[in-house]
Amino acid sequence: MNETVYKLRPSDYWRIGEHESWFAxxxxxxxxxxxxxxxxxxxxxxxxKEMRYRIDVSIEKKITPEQIQMYAExxxxxVTSNKYFHVYSSPVERNAPEIHTDPAxxxxxxxxxxxxxxxxxxxxxxxxxxxxxxxxAIWFLDETPTFxxxxxxxxxxTILAIFIGYTAYTSLQAAxxxxxxxxxxxxxxxxxxxAPWKKYYQLNSIIAFLFTVVVGLSAILPIVQLVKGETxxxxxxxxxxxxxxxAQVEQNPALVRGxxxxxxxxxxxxxxxxxxWSPFAPIQYxxxxxxxxxxxxxxxxxxxYSPSIHTRVYQLSIPSMADNLIxxxxxxYNYEYSDEDFVKTKHPTFDLLIVHEEEAMKxxxxxxxxxxxxxxxxxxxxxxTVIENIENKIKLIIE
Amino acid sequence: xxxxxxxxxxxxxxxxxALMHPNHGYQLMQAITxxxxxxxxxxxxxxxGVLTRMQKDGLISLAEDDGRRKTYQITPEGEQAxxxxxxxxxxxxxxxxxxxxxxxxx
Numbered sequence: 001m002n003e004t005v006y007k008l009r010p011s012d013y014w015r016i017g018e019h020e021s022w023f024a025x026x027x028x029x030x031x032x033x034x035x036x037x038x039x040x041x042x043x044x045x046x047x048x049k050e051m052r053y054r055i056d057v058s059i060e061k062k063i064t065p066e067q068i069q070m071y072a073e074x075x076x077x078x079v080t081s082n083k084y085f086h087v088y089s090s091p092v093e094r095n096a097p098e099i100h101t102d103p104a105x106x107x108x109x110x111x112x113x114x115x116x117x118x119x120x121x122x123x124x125x126x127x128x129x130x131x132x133x134x135x136x137a138i139w140f141l142d143e144t145p146t147f148x149x150x151x152x153x154x155x156x157x158t159i160l161a162i163f164i165g166y167t168a169y170t171s172l173q174a175a176x177x178x179x180x181x182x183x184x185x186x187x188x189x190x191x192x193x194x195a196p197w198k199k200y201y202q203l204n205s206i207i208a209f210l211f212t213v214v215v216g217l218s219a220i221l222p223i224v225q226l227v228k229g230e231t232x233x234x235x236x237x238x239x240x241x242x243x244x245x246x247a248q249v250e251q252n253p254a255l256v257r258g259x260x261x262x263x264x265x266x267x268x269x270x271x272x273x274x275x276x277w278s279p280f281a282p283i284q285y286x287x288x289x290x291x292x293x294x295x296x297x298x299x300x301x302x303x304x305y306s307p308s309i310h311t312r313v314y315q316l317s318i319p320s321m322a323d324n325l326i327x328x329x330x331x332x333y334n335y336e337y338s339d340e341d342f343v344k345t346k347h348p349t350f351d352l353l354i355v356h357e358e359e360a361m362k363x364x365x366x367x368x369x370x371x372x373x374x375x376x377x378x379x380x381x382x383x384x385t386v387i388e389n390i391e392n393k394i395k396l397i398i399e
Numbered sequence: 400x401x402x403x404x405x406x407x408x409x410x411x412x413x414x415x416x417a418l419m420h421p422n423h424g425y426q427l428m429q430a431i432t433x434x435x436x437x438x439x440x441x442x443x444x445x446x447x448g449v450l451t452r453m454q455k456d457g458l459i460s461l462a463e464d465d466g467r468r469k470t471y472q473i474t475p476e477g478e479q480a481x482x483x484x485x486x487x488x489x490x491x492x493x494x495x496x497x498x499x500x501x502x503x504x505x
Binding site for chain 1: 408409410424425428440441442443444445446447448449452467468469
């Protein structure tokens with residue numbers, strides 16, 4: 001059994017002359033072409049030999065036995081095919097005549113391929129435009145790109161779009177190059193069978209490697225998010241988590257937890273915390289807590305006093321994103337309130353502190369270093385109590 | 400591209416010429432070299448391309464196909480096209496005689 005060697009193609013599949021000269025150079029080193037794959041080429045190790053290789057294009061994926069025989073009678077042995085590209089070889093000493101002796105005639109063999117590639121490029125371009133407009137909507141429709149980035153929900157689609165973008169670029173390049181080659185042939189300029197292939201080799205390998213890594217990682221990303229993310233019912237006891245607790249804000253021993261109003265997967269969604277992970281915010285918590293003080297009523301008499309608190313916590317990997325994240329959080333969750341209702345306040349602990357008070361509703365956005373906390377509280381406790389609690393909790397995630 | 404009666408490529412002209420006698424593959428290549436007095440050596444790729452195209456255009460047809468080897472022959476249409484092309488080439492040569500007269504005048 002002869003040893004086989006796989007090599008990455010040195011350049012794009014449609015660079016005919018480059019491939020022909022590469023095969024010849026490999027054969028001289030003792031690597032004889034066996035099979036042509038989409039990205040990889042299989043060689044069989046043997047004695048080094050001076051060989052000529054020619055790539056013949058036909059729109060038929062299968063070439064006829066007649067053609068193979070005709071070429072063989074002229075000294076060209078069929079080696080392998082990939083899609084529309086068929087490779088023939090001939091030892092130099094056999095001195096076989098060129099397969100194509102008339103460039104103008106050879107240009108006819110490219111006609112169908114030319115059409116097909118042009119059509120292809122058109123399709124991929126349309127797919128790309130659709131993909132980009134979809135992504136644009138995800139990132140910018142709410143005008144909160146930092147929030148989308150931190151949540152990590154669109155990173156994979158974006159990488160995929162870049163990948164499709166690259167595919168569109170190469171298929172456009174293929175269409176343009178084959179058309180140019182066809183024009184050259186019509187004008188009597190033959191293919192350069194000794195075209196240098198080395199200049200593309202490095203670039204092509206780097207691009208192939210980068211794409212494998214990036215696309216591979218982006219495929220893992222949603223799985224990591226799925227595995228790492230979890231939602232649990234908040235225990236009533238205090239936790240070592242950077243979440244602002246209702247009991248700490250209310251400071252009322254009479255406060256009890258209300259009846260669960262929505263249970264799913266054994267989680268009381270009115271009293272829960274969710275942990276999430278994303279590359280730009282490796283620690284994310286979101287929590288809800290609902291309580292009730294039996295016997296005490298809301299001042300407007302609408303029912304039993306039942307304060308609630310909602311917390312969003314982010315530890316960012318890039319601290320400078322904090323201000324933008326806060327402005328995006330305000331934009332995304334401000335409901336009907338206008339920007340003027342959100343008041344920037346000076347505070348010795350926080351880098352940025354924005355408060356919003358509306359009768360019983362108190363909202364605080366605070367950042368310190370790479371930590372961002374957003375609390376929305378409904379109840380009668382003072383907003384300063386909320387801020388003090390954030391001060392205590394933010395310490396947990398500054399580092 | 401269907402043949403529209405315009406000028407033929409050199410390859411078409413010689414294949415038609417050689418197919419005045421039905422022939423196949425490798426021998427056809429030899430015949431082309433022969434009828435062109437060794438001036439035209441046609442590669443198998445060019446020959447195969449011309450054969451498929453001219454068969455599609457009805458200028459040549461299959462005389463015999465034993466599965467392994469196909470023998471081609473010229474059709475009446477092909478013969479007519481060849482004659483027209485021959486006439487055109489002859490006229491071109493005649494027009495070119497002024498070049499020789501010009502030499503004499505110098």
